[in-house]
Amino acid sequence: MIKLIYWGTPQFAVPSLERLLNEPGFEVLGVVTQPDKRRGRGKQVSPSPVKSVAVAAGLPVWQSQNIKKDTEILAALRSQAADAFVVVAYGQILSPEILAMPRLGCINSHGSLLPKYRGAAPIQWGLYHGEPMAGVTTMLMDEGMDTGDMLLQHRIEIGLLENSLDVAIRLADLSGELLVKTLHQRDEKTITPVPQDPAQATYAPLIQKSDYHLDWSRSAIALHNQIRGFAPNCVTQFRGANLKIMETAPLNATAAKALPEELAALTQAIPATDAPPGSLVYIAPQQGPVVQTGEGGLLLRSLQMAGKRRQSGWDFANGLRLSVGERLGETTA
Numbered sequence: 001m002i003k004l005i006y007w008g009t010p011q012f013a014v015p016s017l018e019r020l021l022n023e024p025g026f027e028v029l030g031v032v033t034q035p036d037k038r039r040g041r042g043k044q045v046s047p048s049p050v051k052s053v054a055v056a057a058g059l060p061v062w063q064s065q066n067i068k069k070d071t072e073i074l075a076a077l078r079s080q081a082a083d084a085f086v087v088v089a090y091g092q093i094l095s096p097e098i099l100a101m102p103r104l105g106c107i108n109s110h111g112s113l114l115p116k117y118r119g120a121a122p123i124q125w126g127l128y129h130g131e132p133m134a135g136v137t138t139m140l141m142d143e144g145m146d147t148g149d150m151l152l153q154h155r156i157e158i159g160l161l162e163n164s165l166d167v168a169i170r171l172a173d174l175s176g177e178l179l180v181k182t183l184h185q186r187d188e189k190t191i192t193p194v195p196q197d198p199a200q201a202t203y204a205p206l207i208q209k210s211d212y213h214l215d216w217s218r219s220a221i222a223l224h225n226q227i228r229g230f231a232p233n234c235v236t237q238f239r240g241a242n243l244k245i246m247e248t249a250p251l252n253a254t255a256a257k258a259l260p261e262e263l264a265a266l267t268q269a270i271p272a273t274d275a276p277p278g279s280l281v282y283i284a285p286q287q288g289p290v291v292q293t294g295e296g297g298l299l300l301r302s303l304q305m306a307g308k309r310r311q312s313g314w315d316f317a318n319g320l321r322l323s324v325g326e327r328l329g330e331t332t333a
Contacts, residue, residue: 001025001026001027002025002026002027002083002084002104002183002184002187003026003027003029003080003081003082003083003084004020004026004027004028004029004082004083004084004085004086004183005028005029005030005031005032005077005080005082005084005085005086005102006020006028006030006031006032006050006054006085006086006088007031007032007033007085007086007087007088007090007094008031008033008050008087008088008089008090009033009034009048009049009050009089009090009091010048010049010050010089011049011172012088012089012111012168012171012172012175013049013050013088013089013090013172014049014050014053014172015172015173015175015176016086016088016109016172016175016176016179017031017050017053017054017088017176018053018176019176019177019179019180020086020176020179020180021057023180025184026180026183028057028059029059029060029080029082030054030059030060030061030062030080031050031051031054031059031060031061031062032061032062032063032067032073032077032090033047033048033050033051033054033061033062033063033090034048034063034090034091034092035063035064035065036048036051036063051063062076062077066092067092067094067095067098068092068093068094068095068097068098074097074098077098077101078101082101082102082103083102083103083104083187084102084103084104084105084106084107084183084186085098085101085102085105085106085107086106086107086108086109086179086183087106087107087108087109087141088108088109088175088179089111093143093145094106094141096143099141099142099143104183104186104187105140105141105186106140106141107138107139107140107141107151107179107182107183107186108138108139108140108141108146108148109136109137109138109175109178109179109182110122110136110137110138110139110146111123111134111135111136111168111171111175112126112134112135112136112137112204113133113134113135113137113153113155114137114139114146114150114153114196115146115147115196115197115198115200115201115202116131116200116201116202117202117203117204118145118146118147118201118202118203118204119145119146119203119204119205119206120204120205120206121204121205121206121207122204123164123167123168123171124164124204124207124229124230125204125205125229126158126167126204126229127158127162127163127164127167127225127228127229128225128226128229128230129225130221130222130225131158132157132158133155133156133157133158134155134156134158134167134170134171135153135154135155135156135171135174136153136154136171136174136175136178137150137151137152137153138150138151138152138153138178138179138182139151139193139196140193147196147198147201148196149193149194149195149196150193150194150195150196151182151185151186151191151193151194152178152181152182152185152191153178154174154177154178156170156171156174159258160224160249160250160255160258160259161228161247161249161259161260162228163227163228163229163231163232163247164228164229164230164231165231165232207230211226211230212230212233212234212235213234213235213236214226214227214234214235214236214245214328214329215329216236216277216278216291216292216293216294216328216329217277217293217294218293218294218295219293219294219295219296220250220251220252220255220293220295220296220297220298221250221252221254221255221295221296223248223250223293223298224248224249224250224255224298227245227246227247227248228247228248231246231247232244232246232304232310234246236278236328236329237328237329238305238326238328239320239326241305241306242305242306243303243304243305243306243328244303244304244305245300245302245303246301246302246303246304246310247300247301247302247313248298248299248300248301249263249266249298249299249301250296250297250298250299251263251266251267251270251290251296251297251298251299252267252296252297253267255267262287263287263299266284266287266290266299269282269284270282270290270297273292275292275325276292276327277292277293277294277329278291278292278293278327278328278329279291279292279325279326279327279328280292280322280323280324280325280326280327280328281297281324282297282324283317283322283324284299284313284314285314286314287299287301287313287314288300288301288303288312288313288314288316288317289313289316289317289322291328299313300313300316301313303316
């Protein structure tokens with residue numbers, strides 16, 4: 001029996017916990033998660049998604065604002081004599097004291113193909129940079145930020161119209177499967193840790209509010225990758241109000257190969273234009289408005305005006321009676 005303590009906080013970490021709870025030969029002794037916080041529009045204090053699963057399973061739960069200095073919790077963790085600590089998107093750096101506690105080490109599942117995209121938002125920044133592949137890496141944790149020796153890795157292809165939320169769901173499920181394999185092989189001593197090459201490392205920092213702003217002088221593919229990477233929060237201005245752009249499709253010959261037939265056909269339907277970036281240049285029937293960018297057209301497939309509900313691009317175009325020549329990104333005095 002491999003005895004585990006699970007460390008995790010957001011929804012991304014839930015499938016891994018559930019997978020470990022259901023795996024014969026594993027015993028989850030308890031869960032460490034971030035403190036309850038105010039969430040949602042009502043700002044009610046509520047537990048993390050991982051805590052909710054742990055409580056439902058009858059597991060002990062430990063929470064601390066600063067786990068490294070919480071002597072009471074550290075003593076409790078040490079007393080459990082766990083074989084491994086499993087960490088998935090926990091949210092705090094672990095101290096050398098914690099890293100040294102379990103027999104098999106602290107094993108982290110990270111949502112990127114390390115050493116690329118170390119840090120807090122690997123899925124989002126991978127899409128932003130147009131990566132064709134995503135994946136999960138399990139590793140032995142050290143004192144650095146996602147710098148430990150790699151154990152197992154699995155990669156998946158990303159569809160052009162998938163966003164970070166879609167990819168996160170796929171990788172969260174994959175994480176649980178990879179952790180089961182990693183823990184068994186680690187216990188059986190049939191896995192060889194592989195050091196990361198620091199020369200290949202890239203970083204995925206926390207997303208800032210400014211990262212959501214859309215600059216229409218960028219290319220259609222760059223804007224599309226930004227919008228799907230930071231879904232559903234990218235924003236521009238339209239008719240003096242904030243407008244969230246949630247789903248798009250770049251309309252050019254290269255992208256057409258990866259688009260559904262009805263969207264690929266639009267690449268031939270957009271009229272030639274010298275309109276400035278941000279201009280509406282075409283209203284695609286049954287689809288929505290097309291915006292001129294710094295390079296190519298971008299179909300707006302799903303949007304949300306401030307204070308309104310999310311709409312399809314076609315409903316948005318009809319509801320506001322959009323006109324070719326209107327511009328996004330401009331503010332009114």
